[in-house]
C-alpha cells in the first residue's frame with residue numbers, strides 16, 4: 336500500500352496543511368465570544384492551559400498513530416493492532432469525519448455566498464433599506480437565504496466541487512499546494528483586518544472586552560467550555576491529523592509540528608477577536624453575539640455602519656473578512672474529505688479518483704438534507720433538533736470526545752514504547768525529553784478531562 340501513497344513534499348507544507356485543518360469557523364465565530372464573555376485574558380489563559388494539557392498530547396497521539404501505521408485513519412489500527420477491536424475506532428472516526436463534512440459543508444457554502452454578496456455590494460444596499468424600528472434587513476437577508484430551498488445548495492455544491500478538485504490532485508499537488516496558498520493568504524488577511532480594526536473608534540472598548548483579566552469569571556463551567564473549544568478548534572478525534580501524518584516524511588519532527596499548529600490555531604483565534612470586537616463596539620447599541628448570528632447577521636451590519644465614512648473600506652473589509660472565512664473553511668473541508676477518501680480507496684480498492692467522487696456526491700446529498708432542514712424540512716426533528724443541529728450536536732459533542740479519548744488510550748496503553756519512541760524522536764533524529772510526561776497525559780489526564788467535558792456537554796454534571 337505504501338508505495339502508491341502520496342506524501343508531503345516539505346516541512347512547511349506539513350505544518351500549513353495541518354494548521355489549515357485546525358483553523359476554521361471555530362476560531363472565528365466561537366473563540367472570540369467565549370473569551371469576551373468568560374473573563375477575557377483569564378479565559379485565554381485557561382484556554383492555553385487546555386491546549387497544552389489536552390490539545391498537544393492528543394495531536395501528538397494522532398501524529399504517532401498516523402505516521403507509524405502509514406495508513407489512513409480507518410486502517411491504521413488494523414496495522415498497529417491487527418485482529419483486535421481497535422479497528423472499530425478508526426472506522427468510527429471516519430464516520431465522524433463523514434457526518435461532520437456533510438453539515439460543515441452547508442456553512443462552507445454560506446461563507447462563499449456571503450463572499451459573493453460582499454463583492455457585489457449587497458451589504459451596502461441592505462444598509463440603505465434600514466428603517467428605525469423596522470425589521471433588521473441583515474437578519475431578514477440571512478433567514479431568507481438559509482431557508483431558501485435552492486440558493487444554499489448551489490453554494491454548497493460549488494464549495495464541494497472546489498474541495499473535490501483539490502483532493503483529486505493528490506497530497507503534494509493538491510492538499511499541500513493549496514495549503515501553501517490559502518494559509519499565507521489567510522495570515523495576511525488576518526493581520527490586515529486586525530490593523531484596520533484597531534483604527535476603529537471602538538478599538539479600546541473592544542480590546543478591553545476581549546482581554547480584561549477577570550479571574551472571578553472562571554468557574555468549572557468556563558473551564559469545561561475552554562476544554563470543549565480547544566478540542567473542536569484543533570479538530571481532534573476525527574483523524575484529520577492522523578491521516579495527514581501518514582503522509583509525513585520520516586524526518587518530520589512530530590512534537591514541533593504539534594506545537595506549531597497549536598500556536599497558529601490560537602493566534603488566529605485571538606486575532607479574530609481583535610478583528611471583531613473593535614468593530615462591534617464602534618456601533619452604538621450592538622451586542623457581541625455568537626456563532627452564525629455574529630458572522631452572518633451582526634458583522635455585515637457592523638462593518639457597514641463602522642466604516643460608513645469610507646465607501647472603499649465599507650466594501651473591502653467585508654470582502655476580506657468573508658475571504659478569510661472561505662480560506663479557513665476550505666482547508667478544513669479538504670482535511671475531512673481526505674480522511675474519508677483515503678479510507679475508501681485504500682480499504683475497498685477503488686481508485687482515488689472514484690473514491691473522491693463517491694465522497695463528494697454522498698456528502699453533497701447529505702449536505703442538501705442538512706441545508707433543507709433549515710427550510711422545507713424544518714418540521715422533521717430528531718431529539719427535538721432539526722437535522723443540521725442534530726448532526727452538529729451528535730458529532731461534536733458525542734462522537735468526537737469518544738474517539739479522541741480512545742485515541743489517547745490507544746497510544747497510552749496499547750502501543751508499545753518502542754514505536755512511540757521511534758515516532759516521537761523521528762528515528763533518533765530529533766531530541767524528545769518529555770516521554771514520561773506525554774505518557775502520563777495520554778494515559779490519565781486526557782481521558783479524564785474528556786470524560787468531564789463529555790458529561791458536562793450532556794448536562795450530566
Ligand code: PHE
Nearest residue numbers: 357359360361362568570667
Ligand atoms: N477545527 C475546525 C474549526 O476550528 C473545525 C473542524 C472540525 C474542522 C472538524 C475540521 C474538522 O472550525
